[in-house]
Amino acid sequence: TQLLEQSPQFLSIQEGENLTVYCNSSSVFSSLQWYRQEPGEGPVLLVTVVTGGEVKKLKRLTFQFGDARKDSSLHITAAQPGDTGLYLCAGVGSGTYKYIFGTGTRLKVLA
Amino acid sequence: KAGVTQTPRYLIKTRGQQVTLSCSPISGHRSVSWYQQTPGQGLQFLFEYFSETQRNKGNFPGRFSGRQFSNSRSEMNVSTLELGDSALYLCASSLGNSRETEAFFGQGTRLTVV
Numbered sequence: 001t002q003l004l005e006q007s008p009q010f011l012s013i014q015e016g017e018n019l020t021v022y023c024n025s026s027s028v029f030s031s032l033q034w035y036r037q038e039p040g041e042g043p044v045l046l047v048t049v050v051t052g053g054e055v056k057k058l059k060r061l062t063f064q065f066g067d068a069r070k071d072s073s074l075h076i077t078a079a080q081p082g083d084t085g086l087y088l089c090a091g092v093g094s095g096t097y098k099y100i101f102g103t104g105t106r107l108k109v110l111a
Numbered sequence: 112k113a114g115v116t117q118t119p120r121y122l123i124k125t126r127g128q129q130v131t132l133s134c135s136p137i138s139g140h141r142s143v144s145w146y147q148q149t150p151g152q153g154l155q156f157l158f159e160y161f162s163e164t165q166r167n168k169g170n171f172p173g174r175f176s177g178r179q180f181s182n183s184r185s186e187m188n189v190s191t192l193e194l195g196d197s198a199l200y201l202c203a204s205s206l207g208n209s210r211e212t213e214a215f216f217g218q219g220t221r222l223t224v225v
Binding site: 042048099101 | 156
């Protein structure tokens with residue numbers, strides 16, 4: 001069974017701090033997506049990484065796909081209260097079209 | 112273009128009743144997946160439909176079923192509702208023709224069983 005483990009599970013930081021969220025698996029994924037979800041809403045796609053070693057930047061967010069395509073990280077620089085939410089990584093399982101979601105990281109940024 | 116639309120947004124049902132939720136995918140998308148999200152269990156995969164056929168299935172009891180129509184719209188049905196079925200039900204649509212395809216979510220249906 002393919003699993004995506006995220007760490008940390010919870011994170012509470014002050015505005016202006018930096019943070020990194022990790023998404024790890026023992027399996028290879030052809031691509032990984034990162035989503036952010038706010039309470040009562042559906043997850044919103046932030047980015048897709050496809051190539052091993054790929055780095056993508058979205059304003060203050062930096063996403064990296066591991067060289068072996070088994071892990072990914074999300075780094076936020078100078079976090080703001082608007083970054084608060086549940087961050088989920090997801091990938092398509094090997095041999096299926098089924099999305100596998102990570103366990104989630106709940107981030108709270110305090111003003 | 113229009114996003115994924117789920118109806119209704121909120122629903123309150125009584126134990127033992129049944130419920131049908133609807134999902135209209137993004138135009139041109141042929142795959143619709145359904146998920147149950149609860150605080151304790153996170154996002155759990157229910158099933159995926161592609162071109163009117165169930166292509167993948169999660170580990171949920173037979174009370175949970177779904178279908179997809181020729182226009183790619185999908186419905187999910189839960190029969191004999193239990194208190195534990197209270198959750199946010201999300202659907203996601205994608206092109207579904209590649210293992211690198213991205214999924215786009217609706218806002219979800221919040222089901223409360225009392």
